[in-house]
Amino acid sequence: MPTKLTSPKVSNRMKQFVDNALPALPFWDVCCDHGYIGIAALKSLKFEEVHFVDQVPHIMERLDKLIHQSPHLNPAYNFFLHISSGENLDMDIYGTILIAGVGGTTIIKILDSLFERQYLKANRLLLSPHLDEHILIPYLESNPISKLYTLTEKILMSERRRIRPLYIYDKI
Numbered sequence: 495m496p497t498k499l500t501s502p503k504v505s506n507r508m509k510q511f512v513d514n515a516l517p518a519l520p521f522w523d524v525c526c527d528h529g530y531i532g533i534a535a536l537k538s539l540k541f542e543e544v545h546f547v548d549q550v551p552h553i554m555e556r557l558d559k560l561i562h563q564s565p566h567l568n569p570a571y572n573f574f575l576h577i578s579s580g581e582n583l584d585m586d587i588y589g590t591i592l593i594a595g596v597g598g599t600t601i602i603k604i605l606d607s608l609f610e611r612q613y614l615k616a617n618r619l620l621l622s623p624h625l626d627e628h629i630l631i632p633y634l635e636s637n638p639i640s641k642l643y644t645l646t647e648k649i650l651m652s653e654r655r656r657i658r659p660l661y662i663y664d665k666i
């Protein structure tokens with residue numbers, strides 16, 4: 495039976511991620527799930543390439559179909575799907591890395607692993623924890639990563655009557 499695919503609904507929160515990513519460089523949507531943020535990034539034509547990362551294979555299969563069946567997306571756009579946990583990515587990450595919609599402990603796990611294996615070369619980190627913010631921020635202030643990145647801005651976004659933070663860190 496064919497999979498029913500719904501077209502992406504880009505919320506104001508998702509739009510802010512794309513708006514705050516650095517242009518003309520790669521955009522990494524890590525923990526992408528539905529992929530709507532990365533798709534909005536693709537449609538913006540603002541980035542050199544867009545990478546979608548999620549550890550759940552069926553999520554990525556669905557996203558692959560969604561991208562290929564979307565009438566508004568040119569399959570020639572430069573995008574890559576990675577069925578992987580963020581912490582197991584094994585390539586250099588340049589441009590902007592977005593990690594949103596997961597807990598602070600997951601964000602720490604991903605950043606730590608990329609940093610330790612010297613893959614974390616992003617110019618900008620966009621971090622939007624939905625839990626454990628109180629663990630993430632002290633970690634980013636004290637960890638060796640704090641010598642590479644500085645907090646540029648914290649934005650508060652509302653979505654479905656919830657306030658979500660977006661932390662923007664830039665390479666020093």
Ligand SMILES: C[S@@+](CC[C@H](N)C(=O)[O-])C[C@H]1O[C@@H](n2cnc3c(N)ncnc32)[C@H](O)[C@@H]1O
Binds near residue numbers: 553595
């Ligand atoms: C709530 S969704 C977030 C979707 C999107 N980032 C957003 O903010 O709307 C969380 C997604 O993170 C994925 N995920 C959780 N831990 C992960 C990890 N360590 N590496 C990659 N993906 C992960 C889950 O499979 C799930 O699809």
